[in-house]
Amino acid sequence: MKIAILNGSPKGQTSVTMQYVKYLEENFSDHQFKYFNVSNQIVKLEDSKEEFDTLMQSILECDLVFWAFPLYVYLVHSEYKRFIELIFESDYVKDFKGKYSASLSTSVNFFDHTAHNYIQAISEDLEMNFISSFSAKMYDLLAEENREKLNYFFKEIVNTASNNRRTSKRFSRIDKKVLEYNPTLPTDQPKIANRTENILIICDYYDSDTNLGRMVDRFKSFFTQSPELIDLSKEDIKGGCLGCLKCAYDNSCAYDNQDAIRGIYEGKIQQADIIVFAVTIKDRYLSALFKRFIDRRFFKTHQPHLVGKQVAYLISGVISQNNNIDEIIRTSTEFDQANLVDIIADEYNDMAVIDELLYSAAKRLVELSRENFIAPMTCRGVSAYKIFRDEIWGDLRFPFRADHIYYKKNKLYDFPQKNWKQRFINLFANFFYKVPFIRREIQKNMRKHMIRGFERL
Ligand SMILES: Cc1cc2nc3c(=O)[nH]c(=O)nc-3n(C[C@H](O)[C@H](O)[C@H](O)COP(=O)(O)O)c2cc1C
The missing domain is CATH 3.40.50.360 (Flavodoxin domain)
Structure with missing residues (x-):
């Protein structure tokens, strides 16, 4: 063969x-x-x-x-x-x-x-x-x-x-058609005052004649101060991540001083309170250009890089039939310690829905930013931190020295083994739990024990 x-x-x-x-x-x-x-x-x-x-x-x-x-x-x-x-x-x-x-x-x-x-x-x-x-x-x-x-x-x-055996299919075809998006609702909503919020839009391919371009333009029009737009297709990005791991030592990158990436991440993204990614779906993921931009973020290795920011995605393409993309977006936002406000795609047949979603997201992004709200992590973010905590502590400590310093400084080495009080309670409680009459008593009142900690609220 x-x-x-x-x-x-x-x-x-x-x-x-x-x-x-x-x-x-x-x-x-x-x-x-x-x-x-x-x-x-x-x-x-x-x-x-x-x-x-x-x-x-x-x-x-x-x-x-x-x-x-x-x-x-x-x-x-x-x-x-x-x-x-x-x-x-x-x-x-x-x-x-x-x-x-x-x-x-x-x-x-x-x-x-x-x-x-x-x-x-x-x-x-x-x-x-x-x-x-x-x-x-x-x-x-x-x-x-x-x-x-x-x-x-x-x-x-x-x-x-x-043996020419039959194999099963896991993914249904993406058959939903995306219509041309043209804003329909009048732009008579009150403008959103964003005097103190720094809003940045990062678009893979900006073109005012595409759905994505029109979504970006509509979104920008809601604010008293027009958000800055970075069009990745116009930026000098020399190439994809080389996998050389130069970054592992001190977060420097083989491309430093050669292209725009570090400037965008450190000069623009770090300064912004609200980040809106405007991206095109190509095949089963976002465009390769956007992926290149995301891979190159790895000069920050395994450290979060949108800490405390509000995030939204404007997507051109069918995300409702592409759950894998949704999953990756949600996980990466949690890992970056940011708050995902919405993912809005141009896949609705009613253009007014897109208009309303865009306005609603614009409002919510600013309001949530003022409250500094970050939703708690789900299994996605929690598991990410547990995996990297163990890896950076163990197998990956060499060569990922910069991560080790960051994880120590930010108290990310939160191994349960270090919790001496809990370890003592576990030892003590498990010893008595073996005694039949104590165990019967605990089990009888287990539901009450589980909420005892809340009584002081
Ligand atoms: C920029 C970059 C991103 C990576 N992303 C992931 C990842 O998301 N998940 C993972 O498990 N490993 C990730 N890795 C680890 C690589 O997949 C792993 O080192 C792989 O074995 C490299 O294979 P290669 O030498 O064939 O390129 C990443 C490594 C680099 C350099």
């Missing part, structure tokens, strides 16, 4: 993920592995149709498409995302139909499921038979039991594909 390895690492073959694939290649020598380093060749693939055509023809000669990628900020790397966009912009979409596919990622298991959701949804949109995914933690391959699992996974993939 010919297997197309679509390498998603910006580091080409010097990649952790590729060590897994090379290991498989040695173990499955009856099959032919063909490597395509699509992420680190994206400039060439974008610029030359000939290069892209040659690559696509070689991929399509293969029987199995194997998405092999590192996790990058809840998803795949921006350049891998761009490669997927190029497929959908080309005439090759139909040629993927009926092919088998599977995915393998390496990561620290932080929102690896959203990346795999994305890749499976893409495979299904290409009408491929997606078999299954394998999410490895970076150094899993070094342990014998994990190597066995990986071998079994791959054997099963190859068996399923060679």
